[in-house]
Structure formats: C-alpha cells, structure tokens
Amino acid sequence: GAVVSQHPSWVICKSGTSVKIECRSLDFQATTMFWYRQFPKQSLMLMATSNEGSKATYEQGVEKDKFLINHASLTLSTLTVTSAHPEDSSFYICSATQLAGGPTDTQYFGPGTRLTVL
Amino acid sequence: EDQVTQSPEALRLQEGESSSLNCSYTVSGLRGLFWYRQDPGKGPEFLFTLYSAGEEKEKERLKATLTKKESFLHITAPKPEDSATYLCAVMDSSYKLIFGSGTRLLVRP
Numbered sequence: 735g736a737v738v739s740q741h742p743s744w745v746i747c748k749s750g751t752s753v754k755i756e757c758r759s760l761d762f763q764a765t766t767m768f769w770y771r772q773f774p775k776q777s778l779m780l781m782a783t784s785n786e787g788s789k790a791t792y793e794q795g796v797e798k799d800k801f802l803i804n805h806a807s808l809t810l811s812t813l814t815v816t817s818a819h820p821e822d823s824s825f826y827i828c829s830a831t832q833l834a835g836g837p838t839d840t841q842y843f844g845p846g847t848r849l850t851v852l
Numbered sequence: 853e854d855q856v857t858q859s860p861e862a863l864r865l866q867e868g869e870s871s872s873l874n875c876s877y878t879v880s881g882l883r884g885l886f887w888y889r890q891d892p893g894k895g896p897e898f899l900f901t902l903y904s905a906g907e908e909k910e911k912e913r914l915k916a917t918l919t920k921k922e923s924f925l926h927i928t929a930p931k932p933e934d935s936a937t938y939l940c941a942v943m944d945s946s947y948k949l950i951f952g953s954g955t956r957l958l959v960r961p
Contacts, residue, residue, distance in 0.1 A: 738895075768949075777939065777951040778896070827895045840886065841949060843895035 737761050738830050740844035755813045755847045757828030763808035764830035772825040784811050818851045854879040854944050858952035865959050868929045873955045876922040881945030885923050887916050888939040930959045
C-alpha cells in the first residue's frame, strides 16, 4: 500500500516553455502533498506543501509564480514550472501523507521526474 | 537552526560485513525521525519512523535506533542488493522534513 506515482518520469523542454508534472496517490487519499527538488549528489529540499482545496505554502526562496501548485483532489497534485530555464533542470519528487494519518505521519514518495531544460 | 548530518558520506562493505550509519541532528521540537532508502534516479523508499529516544525498529537486515542526539542504522550481513543511498530526515516543530545529505552504501559481492 501507500503508492505514489508521478508523470512524466522525465521531460526535456526548451527554455521559456512550461512543464506540468503530476503526482498521484494510487491507493490512498492524501490530505497533504509535498514537492521537493534534488540536485545531483545532494539531498532533498522542500519546495512547497499543498493541502487539498487550499493554496500551497512555499518555502523561503521558492518563487510561487514560477512553480505553480494545484491540489485539486485528494489523490492528485500538479506542479507547473512556468517559463522554464536551464537552472530549473533538476529532479522533482513529490510525497504524500495519508488522509487518516496525523501530521507526523509518514511521507510516501513518488519515483521522481527528471526535468532537463535546454 | 535545525540540522541533520549523516556520516560517513560513502561506505564500501564486503558482502556479510556488518556496519552502522550515523545520523546526528539538532532540531527544536523533534516530531519524528525517518529513514529512507534511495536508489539512483528513484524516489526515496520508506524504511522506518522513530519517535522517541530508546526506540528501535527492525526490518530484515536493517535495524534503526534513536537517542536524543542521533540515530543509527545498523546493517547486519549486508548483501549487494542493499547498495543504495540511505537518507535520514527529521520532522521539525512545523511538521516539515529536514533531510541529511545521505550515506552512499556500496556492498561488494
């Protein structure tokens, strides 16, 4: 149980275009979903926290107008990288906590999306 | 400032050679400590959650322990398939995960 999927698994785009990444909880309902980015040989850095039906909370230094997050249902959150530039190239990973769990409940991670901006 | 430090950065073991990975932390209001395994190009896979000092959890060849300042991930008689990066994360008072930089483990046959 507690499976999280992401789509696409990798994407290559031209500078200036927008890219949407989907995160789905497959076998559970998720009140809260998180978006992280990971640079090579570095650890995960939290970008934003989203709760179903409300606006996402962004970490300091993350541009909310550049990284648009929508959490429209209890099983789906999307991250849109707008006007992507080469410095946005990274590994983006989402995670989710179960509806029935408390705030200290385990985060289950998706397989990640590799974004390359040319 | 909340901080998580993992050591060593990299560890090479022979198959069957037991060892331990360390995760030391400073956090105001620890709400939990989490261990994950990450394979190259994949998302982290959940292993353990520890909530209070003295707690221990086991899963196959892995055993995690927690004190007030650090956690250890003990690997007993590792196999090549245990090769991965092991990530430690603490949940702070605002329920956010703060990750360490990980320990890259290589187990040679």
